[in-house]
Amino acid sequence: MRPARYSALFIPTLLLVALAYGALRWWQGPEVQGYVIQAVPLVQTVVGTGRVMTESRTQIGSEITAVVKERLVQEGDKVLRGDTLLVLRADDLAAQLRQAEAALAELATSRRPQAEVALRRAESLLAQAQRETTRRRDLADRALLSNEALEQAVQAEILARSAYDTARLRAAALAPGNAEEVLLQQRVAALKAQVAKTLVRAGVAGTVLTRNVEPGDLVQPGRVLFTIAREGGTEIRVPFDERNLSRLTLHQTAMVVTDAYPGQPFPARITFIAPSIDPQRGTVEVRLTVDPVPDFLRQDMTASVNVETGHRPRALAVPNDALDRVYNDQAQVLLLRNGKVHQQEVTLGLRGLAMTEIVAGLSAGDAVLADGTAPLADGTRVRFRERKAPVSRESGDTATRNELPVNFN
Known part of the structure; x- marks a missing residue:
């Protein structure tokens, strides 16, 4: 009888204990996770993705229309200023140049001497015609010669003088340094310049990044044949969100990690911030100089x-x-006080990738809910379970290497 009596008392007692525990849990409220506020090292960073580029690039093209005869470089080749990149076929230009040079040589060896001979002959004929006119005028004055014969002599002298003037002008035009020679020299120089353009040369020293031409191609002015990265500084161009512009200044340091070599970070420094914003993307271009270059x-x-x-x-x-x-430097957290949730306004300071400085509104040792957007009414009783804040190995800021900045909108 006694065991049965104990059994009858145990079951109701167990039920009462369970009900009391459930009532306690209900009174304590739901379990929530949160953080205990404490002072930690904090680094504010701005993160962006960009591309590695030289400070300037040069596009090389042809100045004439011609067919490619030979290509001498390819991507990755190092070139110096003046190095030949491409040879163009221009047989017609070479023929015109030879013709012009032959005409210039003919001027010096044939046409100019002939003009000088013709001038001397015309001068001699003029002198002879003048003597004849003088002789006939003397005879006519003594009535020994008719006026008609005198007029013939005068006319012959006029023709001789005209021939002399023509020869003199011709010889002057063909003289060294005068019009005919200058015109031929200019034509030769122009054709040499055209022939020189059949050799497409590098205008700068650097590395060939792209080539868009092969032997046999027809090239024309305006077409980009090569892109050369000029020797000099290497920089990284990053389009940062314009909301970060107020935090960026010249000469700030940065750490850079490439997708190809994630385990080899290297330093860089801001040397340029664009004066305008890209209205399509809402970004500002920032350039960082890399020195030394890995x-x-x-x-x-x-x-x-x-x-x-x-x-x-x-x-x-x-x-x-x-x-x-x-909003700006103001925010709200769910503060736990005496086991109850209270909405608390806070003032923000420095913002890191995952941690934000609290300037006013909280004290060390305060507990806040991890989910600041939890749908809990002010004064709701909760059971608090502490969650450890993630702290980076390097700076004490809570972040992972691939984490982007939190959007505070």
Whole structure:
């Protein structure tokens, strides 16, 4: 009888205990996870993705229309200023040049001497005609010769003088340094310049990035045949979100990681911030100079840039996922006080990738909910379970290497 009595008392007692435990749990509220606020090292960074480029690139094309005879370089080749990249076929230009040079040589060896001989002959004939006119006029004055004969002599003298003037002008035109020689020399120079354009040369020293031509192709002015990355500084061009513009300044340092070599980060420095915003993408172009340049760096590599824009050795900080209704430097958190949730306004300071400095509104040791957007009414009782804030190995800021900045809109 006694065991049965104990059994009858045990079951109701167990039920009462279960009901009491359930009532306690109901009174304590739902279990929530959160963070205990404490001072940590904090780094504010701005992250973006860009491409590796030289400070300038040169596009090389042909100045004449011609067929490609030979290509002398390919992608990756190093070239110096003046190196020949391409040879064009221009037989017609070469023939015209030979013809012009032959005409210039003919001027010096044939046409000019002939003009000088013709001038001397015309001068001699003029002198003879003048003497004859003088002789006949003397005879006519003594009535020994008719006026008609005198007129014939005068007419012959006029013709001789005209022939002399023509020969003199011709000889002057063919003289060294005068019009005929200058015209031929200019034609030769122009044709030589055209022939020189059949050799497409590098205008700068650098590395050939692209080529768009092969032997046998017909090339024309305006077509890009080669792109050369000029020797000099290497930079990374990054289109940062314009919302980060206020945090970026010249000479800020950054760490860069390429997609191809993620385990080999290298430093860079901001040297240019565009004066205007891209209205289509809402970004501002920032250029970072790399010095020294790692050996593995290649043109147009994709690179992730992490610019350090601020640092606090010790800052009261809260993980970004605990923030809600962020506007400028104001936000709201769900603060746990005496086991109840309260909406608390806070003032923000330095913002990291995953942690944000709290300037006012919280104190060290305060507990806040991890989910700042949790649908809990003010004064709701909850059971708190602490979650450890993720802290990066390098700076104390909570971030992963591939994490993008939190959108605070």
